[in-house]
Amino acid sequence: MNSPAIAVAGLVKRFDKVTAVDGIDFAVAAGGFTALLGANGAGKTTTIAMILGLIVPTAGTITVLGEDMLEHRYRVLPRINFSSPYVDMPKRLTVRQNLVTYAHLYGVASVAAKIEAVAQALEFTDYLKRTYGTLSSGQRTRVALAKALLNDPEILLLDEPTASLDPDTADWVRGYLLDYQRRTGATILLASHNMSEVERLCREVVILKAGKIVAQGAPGALIDRYGRGTLEEVFLDIARDRRASVAAQ
């Protein structure tokens, strides 16, 4: 069996008296498309930030592409990338200038050709010369995704990639991610509130509540286990502590 692309064991993060992540274990298979689900404050963003090395865990281990992230993050960072609505890019730079900057940071070989390629793939060649600050949310999401794809990442970490997007743009982004994952075999870990998005995209779901994993499995299997019709109903059961006995099974 192949070793997982991401393996998290006994992961804990405490901020003073608040425990944001409370001893979680999960693995994402190489080439897998996995979702971290949970309400606000469940620990999704903190978990992704720890995997990226932005936050140091209080306890536990994180192994990414076979490397210990706490010891060797700079061996791993060139091979992964991320996108999040909680971070941004310099607004006074044009889209192309932002992408040129990041292409150099990631050591991309043919900068101009790569930028053209991602801009074409994500359908924004017409606003490469526009300043980033003048773009709409949907356009910024495409650019952020382009930045995340510049280094052909083996692992893509996406924190709420369709938050604040209109349904049409959100659907386009989901379709693109699905197609990208199928074409490249990249591993994708996605944090989301959007259940229909997760049902459509992900083969594996990890549901967090108050920093703990309360359910884990394939979306269909979770729906069956909880005897519900959709993942959203499962999520609401968990969020509202209904059918607690099922989760223990």
Add this chain to the structure above:
Amino acid sequence: MSAIRPRSAGHPLRRMWGLFLRHYYVSAGSWTRLVEMIYWPTVQVVIWGFITEFLYTNSSFVARAFGVLLAGALLWDILFRGQLGVAVSFLEEIWSRNLAQLFTSPLRPAEYIASLMALSLVRTLLGLAPAAALASAFFGFNVAELGLSLIVFFFNLIVMGWAIAMVVCGLVLRYGLGAENLAWALMFALAPICGIYYPISVLPEWLQAVSAGLPASYVFEGMRAVLVDKTVRFDLMVQAAALNLVYLVLGIGAFVAFFRNARIRGQLVHVGE
């Protein structure tokens, strides 16, 4: 796009160049920023140029060394612009919520610090060159009169500015944008005690002791030695350089410690919000 091939991190200089380009694009794309870069040093030179002309006939101190006040103004700006060049570049990342993006790329903190210093060097030179030309053209003071000492003065002052900027950046990481005013305020607190326009000996004794801990104090004393006494004080330059070494180690150490602490406290994700 094709299937994924494993990638290397690329060369550190390439990453530093990427960060340099990011700030070049910001400055080159904004005429207001370019003007701002040269505006304050030029205003300083104009003010001190006229004060010098007035005092030349009314003060024996200035009469003995015509350019001593203008040289002080120009050298002070090296220190101030050097510090600001690093601190503002860092603040730009926070204002644009770009810090987390940078530190999830292969860019290492040491490369980041080196890039900020290179940016500061370029910004300081670009800002001061027109002011120095103005001092020569309109007030008859050529900063090159300081001779080779000027190079030593320049690097001592800019390194001190970098060291202080590192602490300011660390404090912003720790305390958020509430600490950003330190980027401007801290240097002005040092200005009265490092003897820019007057000898350290005019300070009260207890302030002279504080002044002795500042590399800039030795530079400004050295500047007056060149212009007033026509002597090059190597002892002062060595003292400034030795102190700067300590400052730089402490400054970078403070930034690294604050950076580690920010990763523990989760502030890299939220700083600037």
